[in-house]
Amino acid sequence: MVFPFGQATGAAGKRTMNMTVFEIRRHTLRRIYALYEEFLTGHSIACVKGCAHCCTGRVTLTTLEAYELISNWESAQRAAYGHTVKDLQNRPRFQPRFTTNQIAGLCAQGRQCPEEPPPADDGGVCAFLSAGQCPFYPARPFACRCMVSQSVCRTGGSALVDPLILSANTVFMQFIEHIDLIGASGNLIDVLAALATDADRSAYTHGALTWENTPLIANQPLKTLMIPPEHRNALMPLVQQIQQIRV
Numbered sequence: 001m002v003f004p005f006g007q008a009t010g011a012a013g014k015r016t017m018n019m020t021v022f023e024i025r026r027h028t029l030r031r032i033y034a035l036y037e038e039f040l041t042g043h044s045i046a047c048v049k050g051c052a053h054c055c056t057g058r059v060t061l062t063t064l065e066a067y068e069l070i071s072n073w074e075s076a077q078r079a080a081y082g083h084t085v086k087d088l089q090n091r092p093r094f095q096p097r098f099t100t101n102q103i104a105g106l107c108a109q110g111r112q113c114p115e116e117p118p119p120a121d122d123g124g125v126c127a128f129l130s131a132g133q134c135p136f137y138p139a140r141p142f143a144c145r146c147m148v149s150q151s152v153c154r155t156g157g158s159a160l161v162d163p164l165i166l167s168a169n170t171v172f173m174q175f176i177e178h179i180d181l182i183g184a185s186g187n188l189i190d191v192l193a194a195l196a197t198d199a200d201r202s203a204y205t206h207g208a209l210t211w212e213n214t215p216l217i218a219n220q221p222l223k224t225l226m227i228p229p230e231h232r233n234a235l236m237p238l239v240q241q242i243q244q245i246r247v
């Protein structure tokens with residue numbers, strides 16, 4: 001796994017030699033998630049278990065994140081979910097038109113950063129939220145992990161997010177997209193639908209799944225980090241930590 005700017009994951013070692021490229025991607029994703037948890041410990045966060053105010057139909061993720069999520073389910077859950085996502089296909093939801101690295105690329109070329117038009121209906125509460133709990137919390141995607149507020153948003157009406165955390169979130173999303181270049185990004189329902197069967201997941205792990213007839217957008221490599229000038233110094237150590245991940 002090669003990260004941009006000349007760094008690589010997977011230092012020499014017996015364990016790395018025995019791992020497939022796809023397994024290295026999965027391990028790298030878990031390390032990125034762990035690094036994000038570590039990053040958050042230095043910040044004051046009001047979010048607590050059981051608060052699901054930010055669990056909406058706007059959640060987006062990569063195919064690698066969805067694969068990781070599905071892999072954490074029991075086999076019975078996996079078998080049932082294929083039907084569940086098909087039932088959800090008519091549900092209104094936010095479907096992004098650009099990936100984070102696509103937006104970064106356009107901005108780097110001096111073109112106007114495209115804005116995603118707000119959906120007429122984003123589907124309200126996340127379709128998977130069950131009795132106020134996330135059924136796959138330990139393996140939840142980054143978009144759910146990074147919804148962190150300094151104040152209790154349920155009472156305040158909206159989240160209060162430290163601008164530095166927002167910039168860090170973009171950096172993490174750029175790397176997460178980069179490690180899944182055989183994959184795509186999209187709404188939670190759409191990505192889970194694309195990986196609904198064992199055959200889909202197997203094809204994906206071999207880079208043989210295509211996205212033309214799906215609402216998903218092919219992931220793009222990270223070429224330019226999107227960090228505002230005022231946060232560059234503060235976030236460069238974090239960028240280096242991500243680049244130095246060894247699996």
Ligand code: SF4
Pocket residue numbers: 052054055056059126127128129130133134135136137140141144
């Ligand atoms: S996936 Fe889980 S954490 Fe994310 S929005 Fe849905 S219920 Fe909430």
